[in-house]
Structures are given as structure tokens and as C-alpha cells.
Amino acid sequence: MNLTTKLLLGIGLSAGFLGYAQDLSQVRPVLTGAPFLRIAPDARSGGMGDQGVVTSPDAFSQFWNAAKYPFSRTSSSVGLNYTPYMGKLTNDVFLLYGAFHKFLGQEERSTISASIYYFNMGEVDLTTLVGNDVTSLGTSKPNEFSIDVAYGLKLSDSYSMAVTGRFIRSDLAGGFNTDTTLKPANSFAVDVSGYYTSPRFSSLGGMDGKVNAGFSIQNLGPKLDYTGDENSRSYLPTMARLGVGYDMFLDDMNRVGISVEGSKILVPGSELVGTDPNTRQPIYAVPNVGVMSGIGKSFNNPNSIMYSGAVEYSYDNAFAIRGGYFHESEQQGARQFATAGIGLKYRSFGLDISYLINMSKINTALDNTLRFGLTWNIGDETSNVDN
Numbered sequence: 001m002n003l004t005t006k007l008l009l010g011i012g013l014s015a016g017f018l019g020y021a022q023d024l025s026q027v028r029p030v031l032t033g034a035p036f037l038r039i040a041p042d043a044r045s046g047g048m049g050d051q052g053v054v055t056s057p058d059a060f061s062q063f064w065n066a067a068k069y070p071f072s073r074t075s076s077s078v079g080l081n082y083t084p085y086m087g088k089l090t091n092d093v094f095l096l097y098g099a100f101h102k103f104l105g106q107e108e109r110s111t112i113s114a115s116i117y118y119f120n121m122g123e124v125d126l127t128t129l130v131g132n133d134v135t136s137l138g139t140s141k142p143n144e145f146s147i148d149v150a151y152g153l154k155l156s157d158s159y160s161m162a163v164t165g166r167f168i169r170s171d172l173a174g175g176f177n178t179d180t181t182l183k184p185a186n187s188f189a190v191d192v193s194g195y196y197t198s199p200r201f202s203s204l205g206g207m208d209g210k211v212n213a214g215f216s217i218q219n220l221g222p223k224l225d226y227t228g229d230e231n232s233r234s235y236l237p238t239m240a241r242l243g244v245g246y247d248m249f250l251d252d253m254n255r256v257g258i259s260v261e262g263s264k265i266l267v268p269g270s271e272l273v274g275t276d277p278n279t280r281q282p283i284y285a286v287p288n289v290g291v292m293s294g295i296g297k298s299f300n301n302p303n304s305i306m307y308s309g310a311v312e313y314s315y316d317n318a319f320a321i322r323g324g325y326f327h328e329s330e331q332q333g334a335r336q337f338a339t340a341g342i343g344l345k346y347r348s349f350g351l352d353i354s355y356l357i358n359m360s361k362i363n364t365a366l367d368n369t370l371r372f373g374l375t376w377n378i379g380d381e382t383s384n385v386d387n
Contacts, residue, residue, distance in 0.1 A: 029333040030269045030304060031286070033185060033224035033234030034170045036119035036144050038265075041097035042081045043373035047341015047354030049308035049324025051261040053193070054214040054243030057384075059350075059375045062099045062115040064241070065216045066150035066162035067195040069101045069111040071387075073317070075379030076102040081352075082372050085119075086365045092122035108382050109154040111162075118145040144170045150191070158198055164191035168236070170224055182226060189221030189236055199387070203248060212245040212259070217266075222291065231288055238266040238295065257312045264305045268297035269332075303329040318345045322354070336360040337367075350375035 032038075042060035045052040052064030059079030061068040083095040101113035121142040146169070152162035171184040193216035203209030217240050223233035245259030270284035287297055298304060310324035320343035328335040341354035352373035356366045 030265050030267050030298075030301070031234075032237040032265075032267055033226070034144055034146070034168050034187075035237055036095065036117070037146060037168070037219055038237045038239070039083075039085075039095060039119075041083065041095060041117055042079070043083075043341060043352035043354040043371040044322070044343060046083070046356065046371045047322040047324065047339050047343075047352070048259070048310035048312060049261075049326040049339050051243060051259065051308045051310055051324065051326075053216050053241040053261055054195075054212050054245045054259050055310070055312070056212070056247070056257065059101070059377075060097070060099050060115075060373065062101065062113050062148065062150060062164070063097070063117070065193045065195055065214050066111075066113055066152050066164050066191065067160045067193045067216075068214070069113050069150075069152045069162070070103075070109060070154045070160040071195065071197055071384050072101065072103075072111070073382060073385050074377040075108070075382050076100075077378060078376045080374050083366070084369055084371075087369055088363075088367070090122055093120065095119050102379070103382065108384075111150075111152040113150045113152065114148065116145065116147050119143060140173060142172045144168075144172075148191075159194065159196045161192070161194045164193070165189075166191065166219070166221075168219075168221075168224070170226070172226065183228070185224035185226045185234070187222050187224050187236060189219040189238075191216060191218045191220070193217070197387075200249070207251075208249040210247040210249075212247065214241075214243050216241045220291070233288075235267045235291070235294055238291075240264045240266055253316045255314045257314070258310070259312075260307065260309045262305060262307045264298070266295040266298045268294045269301040269304060271300075301332075303331045305329075306332075306335075314343075319343065325359075330360075330362075334360045334362045335364060337364060345375075348377045350377070 040046050040050040041063050044058055057068035057072040059077040079099045081097040085093045085095055096118045099115035101111055104110045104112055124140040146166050148164050148166035150162050150164035152160055154160045166189040168187045173182045196213040198211040200208040200210055219236045219238045221236050223235055225233050241263045243259055243261035245257060247255055247257045249255050268287050270286050272282055273285045274283045276283055306328045308324055308326040312320055312322045314320045322341040324339045326337055336359045338357045338359055339354055344351045354371045356369055358364045358367040
């Protein structure tokens with residue numbers, strides 16, 4: 001792998017990873033290929049501490065937990081979300097996410113859904129030094145995207161499951177042709193998810209309440225091959241998510257939802273392999289093992305568990321105020337931030353806006369960033385409205 005290849009890989013991984021740090025001396029995050037798949041794509045979850053596996057169904061449930069769709073209040077919906085990325089450094093790096101779902105049949109028990117997630121890394125001008133002169137090598141336009149389709153089914157009146165198939169393409173060279181070995185990497189992945197929502201029951205103060213729970217295993221699939229070298233293939237960002245929530249209905253118009261979520265990356269972190277004989281500094285390396293063995297080794301990393309908490313107040317499903325907090329260990333990336341957001345709905349259209357406030361000593365690529373999401377509920381209301 002020559003210098004240009006290393007440069008392009010560095011561009012992709014640093015731009016696609018979850019933040020840019022000031023001091024990395026104690027930070028050893030788990031690096032993967034296609035890291036954009038770890039970035040929350042929608043403004044609603046962006047206002048709730050980057051969680052979505054257990055929250056109520058919406059148009060963007062595909063990314064978090066496609067098993068929520070069978071409990072959707074509308075028979076069909078379309079959602080589009082835009083997220084500016086690394087806004088403090090550049091204005092041409094962004095994420096776009098679009099999702100669609102539809103009920104199948106008249107019994108409202110199964111759904112089909114699809115989404116596309118696109119990460120544009122902007123333009124990169126590449127140059128080389130020839131003698132004392134700087135010569136342009138051209139422009140690279142690295143990008144990544146995924147396309148997926150999911151099927152969800154109610155197994156009971158309170159529980160559903162879904163399976164998602166995903167195609168992933170990561171092009172870090174961005175169409176730039178050189179004599180390097182860097183090439184676009186393609187892979188396929190599978191998600192398995194489940195969602196539980198209880199019937200309403202009498203709760204505190206005689207008010208109705210509901211208990212929700214959800215899980216998701218995401219991006220199970222072969223490694224990404226950027227160079228054709230078996231020893232340099234990159235793991236997919238395989239994730240396990242688990243969440244619980246509680247909805248309290250103050251009356252027929254007002255609802256307060258509280259939820260907590262834990263997640264773990266199922267990819268092995270760097271392991272101590274020796275000591276540099278000159279500097280006496282420890283040497284770390286990521287084990288090159290199969291996908292399933294990598295999942296097993298990931299449990300040797302006690303710092304790879306992240307958690308978040310969120311609260312959402314909703315009035316007549318037409319106006320919402322949201323807040324959340326996300327925490328990741330300092331050794332794994334130190335993402336620690338608070339979030340806030342609002343949601344507005346008028347007839348069939350909805351608008352979500354969220355804002356992120358960094359609370360870590362290490363910079364994050366989404367600090368002080370506004371995200372925007374639009375939703376269009378195409379179909380009629382479903383029987384879930386009455387639950």
C-alpha cells in the first residue's frame with residue numbers, strides 16, 4: 001500500500017469516523033470500514049441522544065429497528081434527512097438519508113421498507129512534490145452509500161421482528177485513477193431486530209402507561225476489501241443495540257416518553273502485541289480474524305459499550321420537544337454530548353430539527369450542528385392509532 005493509498009484511506013476513515021480529536025494519546029477507538037453506518041442519520045434520533053431502537057415508530061425506523069414499522073400509525077410514509085458533517089472545517093461534507101415503508105395486505109401485520117444512506121466526503125485536491133514544484137494529481141471525490149430492504153412482521157399483538165438485507169459500497173478513492181491498489185469496496189450485511197410494545201395499563205396517578213423494548217443486531221456481513229490484500233480487509237461496523245422505554249399518557253393529547261439504550265460494537269479492538277524495543281512503548285494491533293471470531297473477541301473490550309438516555313414530550317402527535325445524552329468511554333472515542341430537538345407536524349407532513357452540544361474534551365464532527373428531517377405520511381391511519 002503506497003503513500004497515496006494510505007492518504008486516501010486516512011481521508012475516508014477520519015472523515016467517516018465519528019469525530020476529529022485534539023489529543024489521541026489515550027484514545028484507541030475501534031476502527032471499521034464504512035464507519036458512516038455508525039452515524040445517526042435522522043433528526044429525531046439526533047435530538048434524543050442518538051437512539052432509536054426503542055422509540056416509537058417513525059419514517060426513519062429502518063436504520064434503527066425495522067421491526068417498529070408494523071406498529072406504525074400510518075400505512076405508508078417517506079422520510080428524507082440532511083446532516084451537514086464537519087461543518088467547522090468544510091461545507092461540502094454531508095449525509096443524506098431517505099427511507100420508505102408500506103404495510104402489506106389488509107391485516108396490518110407485515111411491512112416492507114427500504115432506505116438509502118449516502119455520505120459525501122467532498123472534494124479532495126491531491127498534489128505531489130516534484131523537485132521544488134507542487135504538481136496537481138487531480139481531484140478525488142470519495143463517498144460511501146448503503147441500500148437496504150427490510151421485511152417486518154407482527155408475531156403477536158405486542159411483538160414484532162424484522163430482517164434487513166443491505167448492500168454497502170465504500171469508495172475512498174472517489175474515482176481518482178492512479179497506480180495505487182486502492183479500489184471501491186463492496187459488501188453485504190444483514191440486520192435482525194425485534195420490538196415490543198405493551199397494551200396501555202393504569203399507571204402512576206391513574207394515568208395510562210406503556211412499556212416498550214427493542215433490540216437490533218446490525219451489519220452482520222463479510223469484511224470490506226479496499227486493496228485486494230487479505231491482511232488489510234476492514235470489519236463492517238457490526239452493532240448490538242438494546243433499549244427500554246416507558247410512555248406516560250398525561251391525557252388524550254399529552255404524552256411523555258422516557259427511554260434508555262445501550263449499544264456495543266461487535267468488532268475487536270486493538271490488542272497489546274508487544275513493546276517497541278527502542279521506545280519501550282506498547283504496540284497495539286487489531287486482530288485479523290473472521291467475522292464471527294471478531295464478534296467473540298469484541299467482548300474482551302470492556303470499554304466498547306455506549307449508552308444514551310432521552311425524553312420526549314408530544315402534544316397530539318403534532319408537536320414534540322426532545323432531549324437526550326450520549327456517553328462513550330474516553331478510550332473508545334470519548335463521544336459525550338447532549339442533544340435537543342423539536343418536531344412539528346401539519347396534516348401529512350412533518351419536520352424534525354435537532355442540535356448537538358459537545359460535552360467532551362475531544363472535538364466532535366457534529367458539534368453545534370443542526371440536522372433537518374422531512375416526513376410525508378402517504379397512507380391512511382392504521383389501527384395502531386387506537387393503541
